[in-house]
Amino acid sequence: MTTLAAVPTPAPRTAKAEATRATIVAAAMRLFREGGYDATTMRAVADEAGMSLGSAYYYFASKEHLVQGFYDQLSAEHEAAVAEVLAAETGFVERYSGVLLRWIDLAAPYHEFAATFFKNAADPRSPLSPFSPESQAARETSVGIQREVLAGSDLKLPAALREEMPELLWLLQMGVVLFWVYDSSEDQQRTRALVRGVVPLVDRLARLTRLPVVRGIAGDIATLVRSLRG
Amino acid sequence: MTTLAAVPTPAPRTAKAEATRATIVAAAMRLFREGGYDATTMRAVADEAGMSLGSAYYYFASKEHLVQGFYDQLSAEHEAAVAEVLAAETGFVERYSGVLLRWIDLAAPYHEFAATFFKNAADPRSPLSPFSPESQAARETSVGIQREVLAGSDLKLPAALREEMPELLWLLQMGVVLFWVYDSSEDQQRTRALVRGVVPLVDRLARLTRLPVVRGIAGDIATLVRSLRG
DNA sequence: CCAAGAAGTTGAACACGTTCAACACTGACT
DNA sequence: AGTCAGTGTTGAACGTGTTCAACTTCTTGG
Numbered sequence: 001m002t003t004l005a006a007v008p009t010p011a012p013r014t015a016k017a018e019a020t021r022a023t024i025v026a027a028a029m030r031l032f033r034e035g036g037y038d039a040t041t042m043r044a045v046a047d048e049a050g051m052s053l054g055s056a057y058y059y060f061a062s063k064e065h066l067v068q069g070f071y072d073q074l075s076a077e078h079e080a081a082v083a084e085v086l087a088a089e090t091g092f093v094e095r096y097s098g099v100l101l102r103w104i105d106l107a108a109p110y111h112e113f114a115a116t117f118f119k120n121a122a123d124p125r126s127p128l129s130p131f132s133p134e135s136q137a138a139r140e141t142s143v144g145i146q147r148e149v150l151a152g153s154d155l156k157l158p159a160a161l162r163e164e165m166p167e168l169l170w171l172l173q174m175g176v177v178l179f180w181v182y183d184s185s186e187d188q189q190r191t192r193a194l195v196r197g198v199v200p201l202v203d204r205l206a207r208l209t210r211l212p213v214v215r216g217i218a219g220d221i222a223t224l225v226r227s228l229r230g
Numbered sequence: 231m232t233t234l235a236a237v238p239t240p241a242p243r244t245a246k247a248e249a250t251r252a253t254i255v256a257a258a259m260r261l262f263r264e265g266g267y268d269a270t271t272m273r274a275v276a277d278e279a280g281m282s283l284g285s286a287y288y289y290f291a292s293k294e295h296l297v298q299g300f301y302d303q304l305s306a307e308h309e310a311a312v313a314e315v316l317a318a319e320t321g322f323v324e325r326y327s328g329v330l331l332r333w334i335d336l337a338a339p340y341h342e343f344a345a346t347f348f349k350n351a352a353d354p355r356s357p358l359s360p361f362s363p364e365s366q367a368a369r370e371t372s373v374g375i376q377r378e379v380l381a382g383s384d385l386k387l388p389a390a391l392r393e394e395m396p397e398l399l400w401l402l403q404m405g406v407v408l409f410w411v412y413d414s415s416e417d418q419q420r421t422r423a424l425v426r427g428v429v430p431l432v433d434r435l436a437r438l439t440r441l442p443v444v445r446g447i448a449g450d451i452a453t454l455v456r457s458l459r460g
Numbered sequence: 461c462c463a464a465g466a467a468g469t470t471g472a473a474c475a476c477g478t479t480c481a482a483c484a485c486t487g488a489c490t
Numbered sequence: 491a492g493t494c495a496g497t498g499t500t501g502a503a504c505g506t507g508t509t510c511a512a513c514t515t516c517t518t519g520g
Contacts, residue, residue, distance in 0.1 A: 016467090016468090017468085041506065042507060042508085052469060052470050053471075054468095054469065054470050054471070055468070057508070058467090058468065061508095063508090115355055118354075119349060122348060122349050122352035123345055123346070124411055124412045131412050182354045182359075182361055193458060197450075197457070198454065201451065208443060208444070211443075213438060214438070214444075217435065224427040224428065224431070227423060228423065247498085271475080271476065272477060273475095273477095281500095282501070283477095283478090283501075287477090287478070288499075291478095292478080
């Protein structure tokens with residue numbers, strides 16, 4: 001999931017290794033879709049991929065690391081889908097909503113067992129955690145998308161907030177993903193409703209910064225965010 | 231952790247069972263503190279509690295369920311500590327900050343292995359999840375505290391938001407807990423800074439609702455929250 | 461073409477969480 | 491005292507993720 005890292009596994013030295021990794025991930029995803037994460041054993045994955053258990057562990061350090069392949073795949077698909085939106089729209093609401101809604105569309109088939117993935121990603125010590133050093137690259141990519149969302153939009157922000165806003169949007173996306181994980185409504189309608197409701201609110205709040213009082217608060221938010229980083 | 235449920239385990243029938251449960255929880259907490267959650271085996275817990283592995287499983291359905299005892303204990307302590315704050319203070323900032331900071335104080339000794347607890351609680355299907363049906367009671371208690379924070383404070387809210395505000399404060403507390411889990415700073419100073427920065431912001435934002443524009447947005451937030459529930 | 465190291469492969473073995481059938485104790489009612 | 495149900499106890503056994511030493515195959519430089 002775009003936001004949930006694409007942990008850099010040790011770059012495969014050979015083309016064959018790369019292919020084998022892809023084979024294993026594909027096999028795992030097939031089984032995950034059928035029976036869920038927990039019910040899928042590493043032995044079954046190895047079988048499905050046509051190799052021994054030990055071999056699977058030669059390519060992936062753990063069952064958890066197997067999920068990285070999934071992240072990478074989804075991440076790439078999302079970036080492609082997003083490019084389309086960002087080329088066509090100029091309104092902030094359309095751009096940001098588009099980014100979030102496309103993600104929901106892409107991730108939908110995996111919603112059922114995303115819970116287990118999320119469970120692992122939620123561990124701060126896990127390399128899958130969105131805040132982990134390992135996923136810094138993916139995080140920066142994702143924040144970069146948000147920067148682009150803002151850059152190409154009609155939204156004018158006070159200087160104090162301009163710097164921090166992409167990171168805040170990323171954080172909001174993380175919140176949406178969190179909501180999505182817990183969303184048991186049909187077709188994740190509730191998460192979609194959240195996006196459609198919250199994005200215009202952000203837009204209106206941002207535009208309100210023309211008022212001095214509001215701008216003061218915005219400045220304080222920026223200061224707080226800055227002080228909490230590092 | 232107050233916010234993270236106190237899952238109602240089947241009420242022990244006998245006094246002896248109650249005592250045995252307490253013994254096991256105490257033994258587990260001792261070992262958790264020494265070596266962390268993962269490194270503590272159920273066999274070791276059973277040993278430390280002076281019984282067989284099977285017996286431990288007679289009292290607790292799983293290693294995860296063992297953690298409930300911890301939640302219950304911390305939850306009770308927090309409620310006591312909070313009562314003191316709420317009796318003394320009338321300012322919203324002091325009341326809400328007090329509630330949050332006391333929780334950080336109480337939870338501090340467990341911060342190191344809270345990550346693992348959180349990892350389990352993050353699974354929406356886990357009974358330990360703050361959103362699970364099993365923890366509804368604990369959740370309502372916690373929302374009730376927020377209601378009390380507001381009721382006894384000097385903060386005036388627009389009618390539209392008054393109903394939803396306790397739940398929003400609870401949600402914010404969940405966010406703080408999330409931040410806390412990931413906070414690796416000395417003595418969780420960063421989480422404390424977050425509380426000290428964010429609570430006054432909430433206060434100022436709430437007071438800004440005297441402006442019609444802002445009040446309109448507040449109303450929309452309330453509507454959105456309402457539509458996402460249920 | 462050969463040797464040697466790197467890359468890849470394997471199944472047995474380990475530790476752990478969890479389950480279970482069998483057994484033991486307790487206490488209340490006849 | 492005897493029976494019976496409820497409560498408690500036990501260690502063996504199972505399935506799982508993970509490790510590892512031994513083995514095979516591939517690649518590369520001479």
